[in-house]
Amino acid sequence: MSTLTFTHVGGPTTLVEVDGWRILTDPTFDAPGRTYAFGWGTSSRKTTGPAVAAADVGDVDAVLLTHDHHADNLDDAGRQLLGGAPTILTTVPGARRLGPPAVGLRPWATTTLTHPDRPTLTVTATPCRHGPVGSRPVAGAVIGFDLSWEGQQHGSLWFSGDTVLYGGVRQVAERRRVGTAVLHLGGVRFPVTGPLRYSMTVDDGRELCRTLKPRTVLPVHYEGWSHFVDRPAALERPELAPDPGRTTWAEPGRPVVVEV
Template sequence: MTEVRITHVGGPTTLVEAAGWRLLTDPTFDPPGRRYGFGLGTSSRKLTGPAVDLDALGPIDAVLLTHDHHADNLDDAGRELLSTVDEIVTTESGARRLGGRARGLRPWQALTLSRPGRPAVEVTATPCRHGPPLSHPLVGDVIGFALTWPGQRHGALWFTGDTVLYGGVREVAARIDVGTAVLHLGGVRFPITGPVRYSMTGRDAVELCELVRPQIAIPVHYEGWSHFADPRPEVERAFASAPAPVRAAVRWLPIGTSVEISV
């Protein structure tokens, strides 16, 4: 299973199709226009809708949910989708809130997705800090996901989750052989908290890629919301001045179009 089909639906929402598996990250399918609160006076307006309608998505085997408590990672339509999915993997606190089929992981904990006739997929939770030091009461628990299965040629398929660049994320370079990194970017900022950022910028992505050295680096979660302060043009500028191996690894996915990559 070396060829994987990936569809960037929009925001953090990404469909992964491989050897019979259909895995979806952070389902967000609400229409644009609404403003959502994120706690302690922070909020953001959704500017664009999903590039793939929920009705056209098809069946999903499992949802990998980096966190359940921010609407730009799980909105109302995404919550409705969860009721149709057999397996949901998320944070421990998120699993308690969601109940039912949700399974919670803490950083560096792993579980295995298995179905008859398909290769088993090991899901390892990776650390995230969705803001500056001491911001946990505001931002809550978040994790990323590293996916491994037999036959991968280049290494794990890693979704960073919503995080700033800090020691926990850097630790991934020492603990996981990453072949493809799906980078949650956008450099989130809110007027009420000034210059503080709550997710990685393009510059952070360059530094992380220098450490992790993925074969492919895919930016996501940089568009579609008013709280992104580091949108695609800024990320492109950061990558343009990056070392050659990083520049060569970057692959922008056309939103809504399925693209095959080799893992």
């Protein structure tokens, strides 16, 4: 049985180790306490620091960056870490801002990560909308990532990215066989925009999983920041996967082994 090791560092930041590959997502390693502006009158305070220090992450083969322009997905310490990454996959405008070695992908574009001693990883960018209809010019471009490789038995590994539940995300269930879903939740809201949501809630995640039918669900990005209004629901550790016992609320810093 093929397995991967998943470590939730905190927020959206995860480390995935599989068949010799070490993949880091959305690096956030700043200390807590600071308030960051997100634009258009929105801001959020970081309330929890990373469970793994940037210096302790070690070498990584690639960084999957869902977007570069919000500090809860890429902060100052995370930007420093990018300097040592040989490959960075992100949005097209994000790659322009970051420069080489960042590579920009549009939704449903595919690239590969290769190594002579490891299975080839096929990375497919998936759609995101980081807010309500019409919010993209303000919230900016975001993508998710779907990873597949030879030897997977239950389906691909999918990172949803920061997104609300909408038609583009539902396309993932139609176009990919997802075995492990890493879902960005939190139900983000800001006082200046009232009831509008900018990421999925626990209920959204459960609804998506009814269609997606993943074997394993790993929720992330629901804690550690003041703009997560759905955090109390997340702390109840509800089931999101269709089958009981398939949702793992990984304790930050503690590796979890997942069958893939």
